[in-house]
Amino acid sequence: MSVNYEEKASTGLNQLGLETALNQLDQCSQQAAAQNWSYSHFLGYLLDAELSERHRKTVQLNLKFARFPYLKSIDDFNFDAQPSIDRRLIDELATGRFLHEARNVIFLGPPGVGKTHLAISLGVLTANLGYRVYFTTAIDMARKLAKALAENRLKREIQNLVRPTLLVIDEVGYLGLDTTQASLLFQVVAQRYEKNHSIVMTSNKPFSDWGHIFANDSIMASAALDRLLHRCTVVNIRGDSYRLKEKKLAGASFDLNPA
Ligand code: ADP
Numbered sequence: 001m002s003v004n005y006e007e008k009a010s011t012g013l014n015q016l017g018l019e020t021a022l023n024q025l026d027q028c029s030q031q032a033a034a035q036n037w038s039y040s041h042f043l044g045y046l047l048d049a050e051l052s053e054r055h056r057k058t059v060q061l062n063l064k065f066a067r068f069p070y071l072k073s074i075d076d077f078n079f080d081a082q083p084s085i086d087r088r089l090i091d092e093l094a095t096g097r098f099l100h101e102a103r104n105v106i107f108l109g110p111p112g113v114g115k116t117h118l119a120i121s122l123g124v125l126t127a128n129l130g131y132r133v134y135f136t137t138a139i140d141m142a143r144k145l146a147k148a149l150a151e152n153r154l155k156r157e158i159q160n161l162v163r164p165t166l167l168v169i170d171e172v173g174y175l176g177l178d179t180t181q182a183s184l185l186f187q188v189v190a191q192r193y194e195k196n197h198s199i200v201m202t203s204n205k206p207f208s209d210w211g212h213i214f215a216n217d218s219i220m221a222s223a224a225l226d227r228l229l230h231r232c233t234v235v236n237i238r239g240d241s242y243r244l245k246e247k248k249l250a251g252a253s254f255d256l257n258p259a
């Protein structure tokens with residue numbers, strides 16, 4: 001019995017789960033005939049539609065999974081307002097190479113200088129590259145893990161934090177951790193290090209103060225720093241809060257208006 005290949009084109013795409021290619025098949029075939037496409041041009045065009053749609057869905061899921069408090073991108077960052085940052089360093093991070101190198105990124109500096117903005121930007125670009133990323137503050141993560149420990153489901157909770165290609169831990173050192181919370185943060189750092197998965201962190205505390213972050217356990221703090229800094233890009237940001245600067249600028253232009 002001979003096969004009806006015309007029919008097989010659509011049933012085959014359906015069986016293979018190539019939904020977008022199936023939806024575009026008729027229109028794409030007509031276009032191919034009208035424009036005298038080669039067979040491989042036609043196939044490439046159809047696959048491109050399928051792959052772009054799959055990528056779009058992946059990115060959408062990644063962004064949902066990440067739980068960013070808001071979305072930011074490096075393009076929104078005003079480098080002129082922040083001369084203490086080496087633009088080339090951020091552009092290099094924006095290639096996403098740090099993810100393949102299992103390199104960590106730590107943004108240090110006072111409040112309002114753009115640490116969270118840049119950390120979220122790296123998270124968003126990770127999602128756009130098609131990788132899983134998860135955003136949390138240090139205290140939220142520590143509390144969640146302590147709760148999981150009490151409820152005998154720590155292993156699963158830690159796995160959830162270790163599995164994504166990137167973990168963004170914001171505001172390390174803003175709120176003190178107790179001994180249990182500190183050791184849980186350490187376990188996440190250590191396990192991600194073993195798995196060669198990057199961490200992006202932000203902190204207002206210099207490394208010399210990290211003993212306090214780890215409940216005054218300087219041995220645990222240095223064991224954590226050892227792993228974090230083994231492969232790491234540290235971005236030290238100095239200067240005034242961008243929010244306050246913007247306020248001042250707004251005030252200045254207001255003053256210029258004659259009453
Ligand atoms: P931090 O985490 O260092 O306290 P944020 O990243 O939360 O600071 O920045 C405070 C606000 O100012 C955010 O809305 C952020 O987008 C904005 N901001 C900070 N620095 C810049 C900058 N250089 N260009 C554009 N927006 C900035």
Ligand code: MG
Pocket residue numbers: 115116117170171202
């Ligand atoms: Mg912040």
